Amino acid sequence: MNSASRMPLAWLAQRVLMMLVTLLAVITLTFALMHAVPGGPFVSEKMLAPEIEAALNAKFGLDQPVWRQYLSYLWGVVQFDLGPSFKYPGVSVNSMIAEGLAVTAQTGLLAIICVVALGVPMGIVAALNRGRWPDTLAMFVASLGIAVPSYVIATVSLYVFALRLGWTPAFGLDDWRGYILPVFALSGFWMSFVARLTRSSLLETMGQDYIMTARAKGLPAHTVMLRHGLRNSMIPVVTVLGPVVANLLTGSFVIEQIFALPGIGRHFVLSITNRDYTAIMGITIFYAAFLMLMILIVDLLYLWLDPRISYGDRK
């Protein structure tokens, strides 16, 4: 059976439709929340003259009825235009995102590579040496990685490696060493999580009948585990990659603040403290859309990994 017949277009269309509905809900929710906030975007300690405030409201369309504002915002989003920033004159939310995305994507991508390239082998080593010291060590490290919050990993490693030992810069991404600590702090939790998941999943897969068959044919234990066991035990690991992306995004809020990286997370937190409503809305919507796209990609990957799964005849 080829994958096209397992994944009819109807399924894909349904998924995309669901995504759009979710996105619409997110847009409506953020819009409603931002309008529920007491005080307009131009209320500050420095009182503006009423004429200026009226002019600003007119410029940003805030004198229109709420439903008109909502519709025009929605129309903007459809055209991939998230509007102007209220706090930085002349800066659009689009350009804020574009500027921050490069930084966040770099660290995020490196973090995902770390999660897969270090977490999976850690789990395999632990499973191969079940009950012996490499297993105990790997699972101890993984327990720590799950328990210690990312901001603690970030600050402690900042102190030890940047301030005390001086091996890495304390902020910025000027050379490759600047990436080490942010990526480490960002990926710590999920690396540990994936290591534990790989270990338990691999051990469970090894109890299946087809593994027994492969062993009975006389294949060596390591070959069986790596060739037959690993591919199937990767399915749960792939499933968590969607949430991993989500967590890396939110994790970037704090990591980018600690290491002073000009990414989207930092823009987001700054726009919240600045009460830059259009920026908050725009970045939230961007996050939501990005996440749903990631989850869709993970579902497709899942299909490719496990031929037994068929989304088409689920109902």
Next chain:
Amino acid sequence: MTRAALTPEMWQPLAANPTALAEGSSPQATRGFWAGVRSRLFRHRSAMAGLVFIIFLVLAAIFGPMVSPYSYFEQNLELSNLPPAYRAYTVDADTEVFVNRSNLSLYRVDDQGGLSALLRPDSRDMINRQSTWQIGDKAVVLDYGQRPPVLTINGEVAQSGGLSINARNPFGTDQLGRDVLVRQMYGARISLLVAAAAVLTNFVIGVIYGGISGLLGGRVDAVMMRFVEIVATIPLTLYVILMMVVLQSGLLSVVLAIGTVYWVDMARVVRGQILTLKGQDYVAAARTMGASTSRILFKHLLPNAFGPILVTLTMLIPSAIFIESFMSFIGLGVTPPQASWGTLTSEAVETLRAYPYQLLFPAVAISLTMLAFNFLGDGLRDALDPRLSS
């Protein structure tokens, strides 16, 4: 083959014979299952360690701030940034002093071994970078022209004694001279309050929502789960941040925000459980006997799904605690002077260069708490899995 004689007393109703009732009835069997779970859990060492730590934490959070002589907001700028442990210098027979090399201050060590009084220098020589104190007949000079600053007593370089605990503030003080220990325990209160809010939300909304969705099934289930899907697509932190923007930062907002959206995972778990349980015979039996839908849900299905609910709960509590500390860390959580482990950590980061040890206590507290809940959750899951009881 002999036939057993049926004597009239065998036909007595069981109520008249209490021992017979206790032997073969089902409540005994249920208690047996939970007794097994309990004994398996008690044998799980890391789970027990986690449980003991959580109990300790709860006690410290409730009683600690009551017992402490200080309050979490009481400032004392004279005694700011004091360490939890220090090395004292002996000036004369009854005077010992401690030098804080980062803010170049001298403190007197009191009889109990606490740092309780700031000594003001008698003269300051800014040009030569020296401060001088007259203590008794001795001249104590701190020369901060050198790095690190050097303390001399009557011209001789002073030798410090051994490390002793700061009896006044065992965890030291922060940059406003507040006692870190009491702030730490207050932070535990906030974390546990958030945990309690998460538990309540999950039980009240999550369990009932998932239960109804799973039990009714069909179109109701489809609609309810679509809604859950929409909520679950967006990371929880994002919702909480959005709610905080609307509600303004503060503890109440954190609790409200978590209370509003933090039940989705539980609803999914419960729905899955109910879907597998509702096909069982005892549900059909209850329905045949005319039990109402809510009775079937609350009396028959949910008690049987209690194990997975408990495990999910122990996994959700640490993430609620984490979200609060995370929000507080980036400045969107509790407002000063309230202390949470997140704000304590971010305050420590501000003074990381001069007083790195201030990072230690909040970082260790949050990490140990997360570890304890994770261990307890793992232990519970193992204990509830009958396949593992060999």
